Amino acid sequence: MPGDHLAQLNVGRLVAETHDPRVAEFMAALDRVNGLGKRMPGFVWMMEGSGEPGKGNTETKLDGDPRYVANLTVWESVEALEAFVWNTAHRQFYARRAEWFELMPERHFVMWRVPAGHRPTLDEGLERLAHLRAHGDSDHAFGWEFAREARLWRTRACAVAAE
Secondary structure, three states, X not given: OOOEEEEEEEXXXXXXXOOOHHHHHHHHHHHHHHHHHHHOOOEEEEOOOOOOOOOOOOOOXXXXXXXXXXXXXXEOOHHHHHHHHHHOOHHHHHHOHHHHEOOOOOOOEEEEEEEOOOOOOHHHHHHHXXXXXXXXXXXXXXXXXXXXXXXXXXXXXXXXXXX
């Protein structure tokens, strides 16, 4: 709807704790990739961690698990998010996610519309993800395939493990 923005939550469980050499390359790229996202046209907001270099938002532990991390952002549109995800260096890291993240047995990515100016909480995003898992795509919570405006994911997306 006009005036609305797009929120997205992506969760994952790292194969090791953030200081472990097995995830060192991923951790070392966080500031660069997040910084790139923040400079993209259409970027609005990102849930931040401590601001400590090389940590991104990995300090936000889900369910008290030091390896279960989240990324929560707001964009002006689906197209703006898509441009970042599929047309920047982010895509290269996304393609290698199996090196750093466990395969999730259920959906780990959700989008939903928010009023311009709204900053969703992590709990809000987790509720949307739970709704998507329980009920499938709807206006309340959806994935790429439900977003009519989404085009790039159809041709640029990397191999799908579990969305």
